Amino acid sequence: MAPSAISEVPPPSGRNSPKPEPAKIWSVSDPPFEGFKPIDTEGHACSNRDTAIVIDNGSSNVRAGWSFDSKPRISLPPLMARYRDRRIARTFTFVGSDIYSDGTARGQAKNVYEPGSNIINNWDCMEGVLDYCFIKLGVDGRNGGIDRPIVMTEPVANLGYTRKTMSEILFECYGAPSVAYGIDSLFSYSYNGGRNGLVVSSSYSSTHIIPVIESKALLSQATRLNWGRSQSAEYLLKLLRLKYPAFPGKISDTQAEDLVRDHCYVSRDYENELSHYLEWTGLEDRDHTIQFPYTEQVVVQKTEEELAIAAEKRKESGRRLQAQAAKMRLEKLKRKEEEYEYYVQLQAQLANTTKKEGKRILESNDFDDESQLEKRVRELEKSIKKARNKDVGDVEEEQQEEPTFPLLDVPDDQLDEESLKQKRQQKLLKSNYEARQRAKAEKEKEKARQAEEQRLDDERRENDFENWVEERRIARQAIIQKMRDRERLKAELGNRKSLANQMRMKSIANLASDNPTKKRRRGGGDDDTFGADDADWGVYRTIATGEQSDDEEEEDLNRELKNIEAQLLKHDPNFTEESTREAQTDWTKSLLHAFLHGPYPFDPESQKQAHQLHLNVERIRVPEVVFQPTIAGLDQAGIVEIAAGILTERLAESPYRNDILKDIFLTGGNTLFQGFEERLQDELRAVLPAELELGVRRAKDRVLDAWRGAAKWAGKAESKKAFVTRAEFMEKGGDYLKEHELGNASL
Amino acid sequence: MAPLTAASDEKTHQALLDKLDIYAISKSFRNPHWKPPQRRNKNVKQILAEVSRKEASVMATQNNSGASTPVLPHSEALTGGASTPVGNHQPPNIAQAARNLSTLVLEKNTRAAMGASPANGGPAATYTNIESAPSFHPNSQRRYCDITGLPAPYTDPKTRLRYHNKEIFGVIRTMPQNTTESYLAARGAHTVLK
Known part of the structure; x- marks a missing residue:
């Protein structure tokens, strides 16, 4: 057990410090296949026609032996699997723990008893179990029957039908000379x-x-x-399934039984112990961690060397690309320079030729007039300059000269067609330019406004501190509320029938339908005004689910909350580290966390932890049902x-x-x-x-004393008259019973 | 057929199965002519229904024919309760008998019809009437949190789940309906549609 005294003093933030790794982790095991049991002929050899075979026909285990034995020779769970393997055209029958030896057998296994009751309802299995008992007890059947009296246990007030069927099997199938029934607990009592x-x-x-x-x-x-152990196991299983709905492993019935047996105990003072069960102090002792088998997801850890090589490779290819790009740029530059030279020459040539010749030359070079050529030359010059600058590396501050728009002031009628075109262009350019300037101014204004706000805020804080704090707190509360609402909405969307989900479906259907939802009786036909209001687009936000939809918003809220909390932390003396949301929602304070994961941190990514069960309250809750059956719904x-x-x-x-x-x-x-x-x-x-x-x-041995008592009773001489003989069975029928002190009364 | 362990291969596993199989073993102690009756597997409900039907018909005939009817072979009247270790002048176990009132009434009728002495104790123990009656103890009204099992002072009116504190309440309120129903089912308080 881990020492519980380590974390007695809570750290100043009010959070509990996580406990060290659990000192002991329990595991579960598959039901054991007990191995082949040899046929035991020694007992049969010692027996005679008066020594009875004693069978404690229990619902957890059937135990059989001879009346002179001190303990039962065989003990097996009342299970049988009979199936036909078509591949080899053979029928197999496995009984007791032998069914665990094979996957198919396990799948085909049937229980003798009706689940959750002490009544036999699968008689074929019962016969199989009896066969197994007689075989392993070495009954040879020399006289065509088992030829030994049988003492068998049965439940209190056993049903007539059950006893009748059992007698039929024992007398008619196995040819028992005489049979006696008794109640297991009474045998145990008399033995003690x-x-x-x-x-x-x-x-x-x-x-x-x-x-x-x-x-x-x-x-x-x-x-x-x-209520008994099987119901307890079932109840524990039910509780665990509710506790860990997403548990990846499978808890089998036998494992649940093991858990009940190994971890549960009856609390001496249930109410009192229960109310302190999940308290932090000493929780590591009360919480049992059960590890189920799991496979760790292998994350390939690269060594530093490999990482370095990969980085080098990446750099290398980057360099190559850069070199290539530089080369291409250089070529382009060269081409441009050539082009530039050519056009400059062309310009010079134009200056020297006639107008007509000049026009021809221009047209052959795809220019409409000289101004276009000029423009082209200017452009080239500029781009060459730019490219050179880039290559050389020194970025010359591009001189920002205010663009002029000379044509705008000239009235239209003074302009020819060409200039009109240019004027239109300039108009556009001008509006563009102005818009940019406006945006810039706005930005500056906003900055100033924020600074002013900050200043006002500070001032307000200094002058009117109480209201300031109050406001902050309200704002904080509002954000928290928003976060909660979002969480709830998310949870509700998980439920197909919830109101939130139905609304969502409705809006999807509306968006998808071709005809508008509300048909106006009168007035204009198609008046779909969707989009007229910007808020209309919000509908897409509400119908979007999944991760990408509200991650951003959530982050925004988180940032805002952090911001406000930081301010409060800084200025409000009443707002301490402890009152931040982070501290309040800290897992060490969460009762639910203690319930689900004990006093240990939980990492949802870890496969190991995902395959762990924590038993805490269940350890006393499950056995308590015998004392308070109503907690499991048993009236x-x-x-x-x-x-x-x-x-x-x-x-x-x-x-x-x-x-x-x-x-x-x-x-x-x-x-x-x-x-x-x-x-x-x-x-x-x-x-x-x-x-x-x-x-x-x-009882000295609470499990085996019933069998011992039955064996002891079977050996007594005065018990002989309580046996129903074969002749009596034939005469009086299957439910004939002779009463004795340790048996049921006949009805 | 899946070999259970890594240590066993197909062949050894088959050998193991051959060894364990009891189908092939000759069971000379069994009667070779034994034919199990058809449909002998019955569940408790069926058996109990049959028993009560039989009882009712037996009682009815006895009521009709009065004392002239031969005594039932296995009725208490025959053994007189002498060999049966049922109560020695014990008051009838009303709580138990209430579970199966008809049995009590019917048995009383038979006894009256056959003139048996009233000294005989309460009804004989049957599978149904030895069942424990519902609790009357105030302790059975104790409430525990459906989620954690801790003492639960509160009940959520919407889901009818009992809960320990407001943290659990928050969890309950974010639960889908089928989950709350299965929590109720663990306590036997769920809605059953018939």
């Missing part, structure tokens, strides 16, 4: 020497409470609670209430009551939880009169 007491038996599929007087069970007062009284009812009301006048009180007896696999005994003792003490003596004890 009980005489007057209250048997509390919580097993795999149900919990029974049976008062026993003078070694006889008061079955009319027996009570069943439909029954808990064991304490049942026991108290039996002890204080139904048996209130019984002369044996005080003896019963002294011997509250626990048996069954579901009572193995640590603290079960103490809790029952505490709670019963609270409801019983103070002067009465109360004793709670448990």
Whole structure:
């Protein structure tokens, strides 16, 4: 266990410091295939026609052995898989833990019992399990049957149909000479020497409470609670699925059972322990981390050398490109220079020739008149100069001379066609230029305005601090509210039926439809005014979902919030590091985080952590159901209430009551939880009169004593008369039962 | 057929399966003529329905024919409760019997019809009537947070989920409806459409 004293002192920010890595990480294992079990002929050889085969037909495990054994020889889960492999045209039957040896077998496995109850409803499987027991016990069937009496356990108040079918199988299929049935918990009680007491038996599929007087069970007062270990495992599984809806691994039923067995315990004071369960102090001891198998995503880490090589390569190719570009530029420059020289020559030539000749020359060079040539020459000159500058590297400050627009002031009628054209051009240029100037001025103004605002703000802060702070706080609250709204909207969009999503669908449909939504009865036909108002385009923002849509906005909000918080931090003495949103939403303070991930930071990227389960509250919540069945939606009284009812009301006048009180007896696999005994003792003490003596004890072996008791009972001479013989079965039918102290009453 | 471990290959795995398979083993202890009855797999609900039907018909015939009807072979009246270790002058277990009131009434009728002594205790234990009755203890009204399991002083009127504090409430309010329903289902408080 990790030392819990390290983080007792919270750091000044009020955040809890994260705990170091969990000291112990539990893992889960697949149900074990126990390996091949050899046939045990030794027991059969020792047996004779009077020694019974004892079968504890439990819903978690079927245990079988001989009545002279000290413990069952075989124990197997009541599972069978029978399937036909078409490839090799062969039928396979696997029973018990053998089904775990093969994938197909595991998939085909069926349980003998109806899930969540103690009633057998798959008799083919039952036969398979019995076959397996008899084979492994070395029954040779020399006389065409098992030829040994059978003692079998059954649930309290077993259904007639179930017993009848079982008897049919035992007598008709296996040819048993005689059969006796008894109740497992009573066998366990008698094995542990009980005489007057209250048997509390919580097993795999149900919990029974049976008062026993003078070694006889008061079955009319027996009570069943439909909750056992299998229901606990199912409940834990349900809770875990809700707790980690996106859990990538698969938790199998047997793994859930393991989790219940290994991590759960009965809390001695549930209310009190529960309310402190997720508190930061000592959480690392209460929180159990379960690691499921995972494959780490391999991120290829490049070495420094490789990185350097790659960078060098990139640089190299960049240089090559640069060189190429420079070469091309040079060529272009050369061409331009040649062109320039040619045109200059042309100009000189023009000056010397006649007008007509000049016109011809101009036309042959694609010029309309001399001014165009001039323009061309100017352009070339400029671009050459520019290119040279670039190559040489010194950027000459381009002299910004105010452009002049001389033609604009000349009235139109004084101009010829050519000049009119030019005038239009100048007009355009002028408006362009003016727009630029205006924008510049605006920018400057804005800057000045901001500076002024800042100044005013500072002034206001100094003069009217309280209002200033108030305003900031309101602004901050508004941003937080906005962020929350956005989160909620996002969550609602996840739900197909939510109002937000329906609105979104509606606007998409509106946008997609050709005809406008609202048809005006009167007036102009097509008056689609979409876009007349800029806000109309906002509709595209609302229908866009996914990551790219609100990332920007969110960042904006975050920045704004940070900004305001920084101001508040700087100036407001009441606003401390602790009150920032970041600190308030810090995971170490989150109850939910403690619930989901314990006292450790969570990195959603890590595959390892994504495959971890944290058991904390569940550790006491799951076993608690036996005491408070309503928390799992079971509308029954808990064991304490049942026991108290039996002890204080139904048996209130019984002369044996005080003896019963002294011997509250626990048996069954579901009572193995640590603290079960103490809790029952505490709670019963609270409801019983103070002067009465109360004793709670448990079976020496809460799992195997039922079988041992049955074996011991089977060996007793006086039990012989409780066996139903084959002849009696033939005469009186399948549900004929002889009553005895440890068995059910016949109806 | 998937080999379970990396250590076993196709061949060894098949050998293992051959070894484990009990289909091929001769089961001489089984009666070769045994034919299991058709449709013998029934669930609890079916069995219970059959039992109550049978009971009702038996009782009805007895009510009609009165004392002249032969006594049921396995009824309590026959054994007289002597060998049955049911209550020695115990008051009837009303809470249990209430679970199956018809049984109580019917048994009382039979007893009256057959003139059995009223000293016999309450109804015999059957699979249905030994079920624990709903709790009347105030403790069963305790509320726990549906999400975390912690004590829950509040209930969200919209989703009917119980919650521990406002952080959990925030989570509840961002949950889609099917999630809230499955949380309710874990407590057995979900809406069931029939």
